[in-house]
Amino acid sequence: MSKRDPSQDWRKVRQAVFARDxxxxxxxxxxxxxxxxxxxxxxxxxxxxxxxxxxxLNTLCRRCHKAKH
Ligand SMILES: [Zn+2]
Incomplete structure (x- = not known):
């Protein structure tokens, strides 16, 4: 199980993914x-x-994300 890199800011990563998409x-x-x-x-x-x-990472709306899992 990989630990999350503590130096990484998840919110920033999310925002970058949303911007790309x-x-x-x-x-x-x-x-x-x-x-x-x-x-x-x-x-x-x-x-x-x-x-x-x-x-x-891929941008999905809450609805599609729920449907996938
Ligand atoms: Zn969707």
């Missing part, structure tokens, strides 16, 4: 104006070694 859900293309909340979803889950890195 232009604040839109990659699944349904909803923006933060049409959905209440965007989430950063791990492409590879942390439980199986996925990193809290921009390259491993």
């Amino acid at each position: 232009r604040d839109r859900c990659l699944n349904c293309r909803a923006s933060e104006e049409t959905v209440t909340m965007l989430d950063a979803d791990h492409g590879v889950p942390r439980g199986v070694g996925g990193a809290d890195k921009i390259s491993n």
Whole structure:
């Protein structure tokens, strides 16, 4: 189990992911104006070694994120 790097600011990583994806859900293309909340979803889950890195994260709205898990 990998520990989260304490020097990393998760909020900043999230914001960078949202900026890269232009604040839109990659699944349904909803923006933060049409959905209440965007989430950063791990492409590879942390439980199986996925990193809290921009390259491993995708912007999903709360609805799509819930549907996925
Ligand atoms: Zn969505």
